[in-house]
Amino acid sequence: MKATLLLIGVSLTTTLFGQNTLSLQTDAANITIEKEIYGHFSEHLGTCIYEGIYVGEDSEIPNIDGYRKDVVEALKALKVPVLRWPGGCFADTYHWKDGIGPKDERPSIVNVFWGGVTEDNSFGTHEFLNFCELIDAEPYLSINVGSGTVQEARDWVEYVTSNNQSPMTDLRKKNGREEPWKVKFWGIGNENWGCGGDMAADYYANIFRNYSSYIKGADFQKVICGPAGNDVAWTETILSGLKNKTALAQGLSLHYYTLPTGDWDSKGSSTDFGEDMWFRTLRNTLYIEDYIQQHLAIMDQYDPDRTMKLMVDEWGTWYDQLPGTQDGFLQQQNTLRDALVAGMNLNIFNNYAERIRMANIAQIVNVLQSVIRTNGPQMVRTPTYYVFQLYNVHQDAMLIPTELTTENYEYKGEAIPALSASASIKDDVISISITNANPHKAISVSCTPGREFTAVSGKIVNGDAITDYNDFGMEERVLIKDFEIEKTSNQELEVEIPAHSVVLLQLQVR
Template sequence: MFKLCINPKSHKGHINPELQGHFAEHLGRGIYEGLYVKEDSGIENINGMRKDVVDALKELKVPVLRWPGGCFADEYHWKDGIGPKESRKKMINTHWGGVVEDNSFGTHEFMELCDQVSCKKYVNGNLGSGTVQEMSEWVEYMTFEGVSPMADLREKNGHKNPWKVDYFGVGNENWGCGGNMPPEFYGNLYRRYQTYIRDYKQGEHINKIACGANVDDYNWTEGVMKTCFDSPAWLHGFMDGISLHYYTHPGGWENKGSATDFTEEEWYRTLGKTLFMETLISKHQAIMDKYDKEHKVGIIVDEWGTWYDCEPGTNPGFLYQQNTIRDALVAGINLNIFNKHCDRVKMANIAQMINVLQAVILTDGEKMIKTPTYHVFNMYKYHQDAELLESFIETKEIGVTEEYQVPNLTESVSLGTDGKIHATVTNLSCTEDYEVKVMVADSEVKEIAGQIVGGEMHLHNTFEEPENVVVKEFKDYNNLGNGEILIKIPASSVIHLAMTL
């Protein structure tokens, strides 16, 4: 038996809703066919936004959406995506599939989507191939209220009132597809470009996100932070966050492995690589602490998730993959890690929202299915805007090889806005169930409700069988009194307990 100890009186930090954020790039069928369809497509939509998808995203309480990329962001010129759709410029999407991008989904459509989903807006600007003027004018176009060339242009295009932009990324992956820059060079460009991301409306601050590291490139973090903070005149608002990108792929970049056909060894290798997120956050944070001791700059993990070989028979540039119980565990592990580091991690955006990589939703024509990852997010939404509680879980190392041994359990616990204690626990074993005694210090648990996502490790939803994996009621618990609850968590599962004291 293992113990999960919870101290309800010890608050360790605030869990931003944005830790459960999402990312949608102009990539494959992520936006076109996934989020956005032609109004006369025969698929039910509101102003082009798929109603079934929007309703499903609203159920998740999606807090923030990042757009338009990704690598696409640093070749995207925003003026190509405004005005009458029939006259918008067409281009070849050189990064993703070599298909024609007709720019029918642009700034106005993104804002419409976010308003329908009721989420915050995270716009990623073009630093790699764009100019300071272009980025400055985009911010003016979106947020300025009054008389100005860009505000006048926005009104001409059908939207008189400005929008609120919550986050603005100054470039993307500028160490690679965004320009192959060294960190000091990017740091100086960041200082210049961010100057023109102005807060036009009093009381509305646009959070500025710098391009951070690729995985464990600690030299990048050091170089950018040193370059940007080497100034006695630094003020809050110069940089609000710095990104981090890390994908879980079991076989490496050359052979990422199948999304649905994998062995137990690959199961543990995948989960072991997912747990590397903990190391990455801790080490990048240690560098940031040298320059930002007050933690004003958040870590923004704006690309994370599994990346396998694409599904057979699909365009390899579209990055379409299935989603199994293994992905549910990856989601639960990462979300628990983000919660535990909420003092520094202020946003995380899964890659990607629809039909791309570790998607929460897959579509095929008018059909739509929710993936196991979707159902994990649906359980974890009770952590949004909650207070992280001090907690600890006993574990043992498991696995089939010495190289990829993983703890059998992970967890995070919060005090939700509903006044209940919410504990989320993952069982990383694909074969063993575990008994866990939950111990809530100096408390009496009056009511308990449980949810579970789990099953055989290859289990996944298909368009023919869309409910192989769903959120089910979790009943395998016994309230022992005196703040103690005995639970049995099945193999390869993620559970959520809501406890009323």
């Protein structure tokens, strides 16, 4: 019994019987996996910015100009390619001039979306852009459309990027930055169908046209506020409203969060779960592929030359907050389950590299599916961190089209593909990432790389139990370890992928 699904970068066949195989069309590798697919998202939410990234120069926590030294070093090792800021919902309440100049003169505001806490604006435009330079990441700025103005947006662009003499550049220099920053990614609003102004799609389409006409730069990548999940009506209305004007935008955003229950009021625990929630989480993660296909089909209709790319600039797991944590701070634990979610999503994004320009996991520190968690002076790398580190070999590599035949992982009458995979080549090294969703069973797969290879090595992210996580003051349970592979010939491999694991194979080719 077989079902075949043809995708842009991969052909997937699921089978109840027969051999699991992965065939690589290495000679057909001609699409770059943009490094920004491995991007991140930071918002003024909970302890993502304050405590997570920024503690101030007077903090007893070791820091570099106020940025946590341990976090800086961890993010540099992760090779973070792009970082989105200041939100999220916070972006459409944020007025950038509140966050520049002497810190003791900056006005405070109330963060109405996330916990009702006071925001003192000590982390603003300079602090964010300097942080991006420190960790060698491209900045991605979200413009306030919900409560801002076109003039405010235009002034921000000039303040940040202009080298001309003007009131805005004079102000930047007065505030200590002589040379402009290089910022090419600009989001025109965020979730304007919801927290960004509760706008109708046709209204936002006109707003985008208005703002975009003033956001000018030779290499700017301007991003339309796109849909959540499978809201194809939003995409259709926006793009039809931009008919013959699609050149104003280089990207369309997509937001999709994996909820185990599918219920925003009761999303499920991040730590206390069994196989039922394991299966439902991984099943719900895979929905994103169908949503990507739906939105790309509409994009092709209005942009047949495919000049506009998809930006999945918010994705990840979303569970109930950890007991005892502050409301609105969205703190959750990060287990082996999240590692599988990350690996499966990243395989999908890789395989759609022709159309996906960027993706940003939510969020980088302490919030939702973070790669780092902090607690006072302590810091831990989460299972998701190690998956990103495992996969960073794909950044700016050439996508290898693949054909995967996989058995199903079945649970209570439902089934999903047990394996997911993606592959790339760079500097005569083939990198193959494979996930095994089955929590009970190791799965053997025959791999044909399409080129002769002289050496093979492997790495794995795994744990003893599906609920394993890394926590403060304890030895890491989920991390990268060497994965031994027996080389069977110069043209094929037989590899056993352990239960609930994420594996990277690397082959040196002739």
